[in-house]
Amino acid sequence: MSKINGATLMAQSLKQQGVQYMFGIVGFPVGPIAEAAQKVGIRYIGMRNEQSASYAAQAAGYLTGRPGACLVVSGPGVVHGLAGLANAQQNCWPMILIGGASATHQNGMGAFQEERQVQIAAPFCKFAHAVEHVHRIPFYVEMAVRNSIYGRPGATYLDMPDDIILGEIDEEKVHAAATVADPPRMQAMQEDVDKALNALESAERPLVIVGKGMGWSRAEDEVRAFIERTQLPFLASPMGKGVMDDSHPLSVGAARSHALQEADVIFLMGARLNWIMHFGLPPRFNKKVRIVQLDIAPEAISQNVPAEVALVGDGKAVVGQLNKALESRQWFYPKDTPWHAAIAQKSAANAKQIQPMIDDNSTPTNYYRAFKDISAWLPENAVIIGEGANTMDIGRTQMPNRNARLRLDAGSYGTMGIGMGFCVAAAVVHPDRPIVSVSGDSAIGFSGMEMETVCRHRLPVKIVVLNNGGIGGGIAEFPKNEPPPPRVLTIGARYDKMMEAFGGKGFYIEDPKDLRAALDAAMAFDGPALVNVRLHHAAGRKPQQFGWHTS
Numbered sequence: 001m002s003k004i005n006g007a008t009l010m011a012q013s014l015k016q017q018g019v020q021y022m023f024g025i026v027g028f029p030v031g032p033i034a035e036a037a038q039k040v041g042i043r044y045i046g047m048r049n050e051q052s053a054s055y056a057a058q059a060a061g062y063l064t065g066r067p068g069a070c071l072v073v074s075g076p077g078v079v080h081g082l083a084g085l086a087n088a089q090q091n092c093w094p095m096i097l098i099g100g101a102s103a104t105h106q107n108g109m110g111a112f113q114e115e116r117q118v119q120i121a122a123p124f125c126k127f128a129h130a131v132e133h134v135h136r137i138p139f140y141v142e143m144a145v146r147n148s149i150y151g152r153p154g155a156t157y158l159d160m161p162d163d164i165i166l167g168e169i170d171e172e173k174v175h176a177a178a179t180v181a182d183p184p185r186m187q188a189m190q191e192d193v194d195k196a197l198n199a200l201e202s203a204e205r206p207l208v209i210v211g212k213g214m215g216w217s218r219a220e221d222e223v224r225a226f227i228e229r230t231q232l233p234f235l236a237s238p239m240g241k242g243v244m245d246d247s248h249p250l251s252v253g254a255a256r257s258h259a260l261q262e263a264d265v266i267f268l269m270g271a272r273l274n275w276i277m278h279f280g281l282p283p284r285f286n287k288k289v290r291i292v293q294l295d296i297a298p299e300a301i302s303q304n305v306p307a308e309v310a311l312v313g314d315g316k317a318v319v320g321q322l323n324k325a326l327e328s329r330q331w332f333y334p335k336d337t338p339w340h341a342a343i344a345q346k347s348a349a350n351a352k353q354i355q356p357m358i359d360d361n362s363t364p365t366n367y368y369r370a371f372k373d374i375s376a377w378l379p380e381n382a383v384i385i386g387e388g389a390n391t392m393d394i395g396r397t398q399m400p401n402r403n404a405r406l407r408l409d410a411g412s413y414g415t416m417g418i419g420m421g422f423c424v425a426a427a428v429v430h431p432d433r434p435i436v437s438v439s440g441d442s443a444i445g446f447s448g449m450e451m452e453t454v455c456r457h458r459l460p461v462k463i464v465v466l467n468n469g470g471i472g473g474g475i476a477e478f479p480k481n482e483p484p485p486p487r488v489l490t491i492g493a494r495y496d497k498m499m500e501a502f503g504g505k506g507f508y509i510e511d512p513k514d515l516r517a518a519l520d521a522a523m524a525f526d527g528p529a530l531v532n533v534r535l536h537h538a539a540g541r542k543p544q545q546f547g548w549h550t551s
């Protein structure tokens with residue numbers, strides 16, 4: 001009778017459930033799982049810190065529609081992986097964290113790296129459980145996969161004790177599980193579809209906010225058809241960028257604050273009124289704003305602002321319903337309204353305000369001048385990753401997306417350090433696309449050692465560091481006899497040399513006139529490259545009506 005061990009059964013179960021990628025760090029007791037994963041054809045990427053591995057797993061989940069797996073050792077490995085669970089929960093991205101655990105017969109004894117792992121993972125997870133019998137591994141993997149992608153996507157956790165990983169059972173004793181089908185697409189009630197369209201028809205200053213929920217549900221065709229048909233102005237959330245082409249004439253991206261403040265009816269499409277959208281509250285929103293809300297999770301409806309119409313269901317399915325209902329209506333939002341004119345005027349004024357910074361060729365450079373070259377250089381099909389404070393915020397406005405699911409950033413949780421993990425995931429999921437990450441100098445530090453990972457795995461990612469020598473900015477010169485202020489980092493630190501240390505290519509740019517050539521050389525290089533751009537220590541955003549982190 002043939003035997004199978006827990007590690008092999010875990011790998012086979014993941015493979016059966018459509019998990020294609022595993023990111024992790026091996027050690028006690030999970031080494032056999034990584035080896036078994038490679039044997040069954042799951043791509044295993046060994047990384048340098050579990051945080052990055054857990055970020056990579058969730059990005060792979062978002063990009064592929066099936067959860068990415070993150071494999072970590074017991075105790076400290078699981079603790080590092082919590083960073084990714086928390087980020088996945090807030091971003092609504094699917095992943096499975098698989099934590100090794102000490103042997104069950106040592107529970108409570110002070111075993112090597114013993115920790116209360118299911119307990120600490122549970123608050124961040126939709127489903128967290130320890131596997132207690134080898135023959136039940138397929139059952140738990142099915143549950144973890146299903147929970148991660150059905151309903152609102154999110155994180156799951158499986159605890160794999162040493163004795164379960166090494167335990168052997170007769171193959172015929174395995175409890176086989178069904179393969180999880182892609183998530184069912186729920187539709188809204190027809191009367192709510194009609195109500196939603198009535199509300200939009202009644203608006204004087206309508207606005208559609210397109211969130212990454214629409215990217216997740218692969219609704220880009222339906223959303224594009226809806227906007228073309230209704231001619232409604234739209235705003236993309238940071239990672240909803242690209243569901244609609246950012247360069248579309250109906251995009252209000254360049255007049256974001258004005259559009260949010262003045263809109264009288266807002267159609268929230270797979271987006272949330274959390275801090276990124278200023279909670280939907282005054283002074284950033286009209287006090288009387290009416291909300292039409294489409295969300296996959298009923299409990300998300302009316303969060304922070306009561307919704308007048310609730311469309312609970314799958315983004316692609318429900319916008320499809322709206323498009324169908326529009327076939328029997330004449331209405332579309334007219335082109336020549338005061339609302340369009342006001343948005344156009346505000347966009348022009350904002351553009352005028354930043355133009356001098358774009359045109360400024362002085363050394364060291366500023367964000368807008370750097371982004372002028374970066375966005376002209378970015379290939380249309382690139383996956384664009386962003387992290388940092390100013391670097392990410394300004395990057396959101398200065399680097400356009402043409403297509404869906406090509407923008408990954410620190411998102412709702414604002415996690416610094418996601419960039420390298422996201423690069424790794426994007427590079428393995430999309431080997432044919434350029435992968436570009438634009439990172440602040442603080443942000444790159446959190447996971448900088450993953451430069452070794454991208455070099456070892458020959459993932460030709462291109463990283464641009466906008467280096468202002470600090471967290472949101474630095475100082476011109478270090479004080480001689482005092483410790484550096486808390487936000488300050490090394491002036492002109494050579495992150496490019498880190499990339500070179502592992503076999504990639506590095507460029508250091510002090511004068512913006514050299515930037516474009518370096519970016520081109522980085523793209524032409526057949527491997528990972530980092531372009532380190534020295535920025536003025538006090539370079540900033542355009543003056544904001546509202547402060548940092550709320551604007």
Ligand SMILES: Cc1ncc(C[n+]2csc(CCOP(=O)(O)OP(=O)(O)O)c2C)c(N)n1
Nearest residue numbers: 388389390391416440441442443471472473
């Ligand atoms: C894990 C984590 N730690 C700390 C922070 C606080 N934080 C917010 S932005 C930021 C870095 C901003 O500096 P940088 O990446 O250099 O971008 P810049 O604004 O200077 O362009 C930090 C440390 C965070 N968001 N996440």
Ligand SMILES: [Mg+2]
Nearest residue numbers: 440441470472
């Ligand atoms: Mg900085």
